[in-house]
Amino acid sequence: MGKTYNIAVIPGDGTGPEVVREGRKVLSAAASKFGFKINYEEFDFGGDRYLRTGEVLPDSASEEMKKFDSIFLGAIGHPDVRPGILEKGILLRLRFELDQYINLRPVKLYPGVATPLKDKGPEHIDYVVVRENTGDVYTGSGGVTMKGTPHEVAIQNMVYSRMQVDRCLRYAFEYTRKRNKRKTLALCGKTNVLTFVFDLWERAFHEIGKAEYPDIIREYYHVDATCMWMIKNPEWFDVIVTTNMFGDIITDLGAITQGGMGIAAGGNINPEGVSMFEPIGGSAPKYTGKNIINPLAAISCGGMMLEHLGEEKAARAIEDAVMYVTANKLKDMGAGKMGYSTTEVGDLVAEKIGRG
Ligand code: IPM
């Protein structure tokens, strides 16, 4: 018997529990096939708990999470809770307190999946966005003065330290090297306007690249142009590294080019600590409990988690099985349009892993 992994599971809100259930089903199939064990412990963080108890996240939560090998999260966001409370109080708080400074978001079009991009197929859409995950306007630096008067001023600062920039860039260079595709890392910024922050990013990018990663080709794109090229020439990209806010925006754009929220997976990574894997799509309240939501994003998150834990063969088997299912089974990636229920999609992937 191989290793045992202890995983904290946060099913969360809306369709979160449904997709997490299928993710676990597939993880278990991979574990028995590849000879390791997974212990799960569930945590009820989310909107229902908040509405019941008034507490968003216990103060002990991140210390508790540090005892696990990884966190597997479904979705956070509840229609009866004002926007921001749960997102900031659970998701962003965990990302910050666990110092998950990388948000890794692959943009990959699987076979059989429709893309809105004309004349593009799986051979054109296969890159990874490394989104910095602790800095930028997300830090909460800023404030409001003279609120409610005609003189009201609101400030939300774009904050980056050299340390944050360096560690993110090093991760991105290492990732590009390990990925070993086109060995090209593109920095996505806005050097023509945000001259303080992107001067820092650009200098660090070339300094580190030149000194430590001479084998990696460096490219630079403004964020607005990045959006254009992600649509027109996605095949140009191998790995993109960018700031927190720009990364948030361009990865939704990327997600729709790979078939939408049902399929887009991501990982909040602390390379030296505990990481948290979560599908990019939200809690989709209107589909809750109907067993029609697409669980492939959550299933792929499970694959990313196993890769992160060092179970690379099992991770590849999950991705291969997902690709088999998109290519041969599902009619569409949208909720209620797949031709199968949420449960059946999980079964299809798990069975394929079992068959090999
Ligand atoms: C994401 C989400 C979050 C973010 C929200 C829910 C706080 O949009 O993971 O991309 O902005 O990071």
Ligand code: MN
């Ligand atoms: Mn987002």
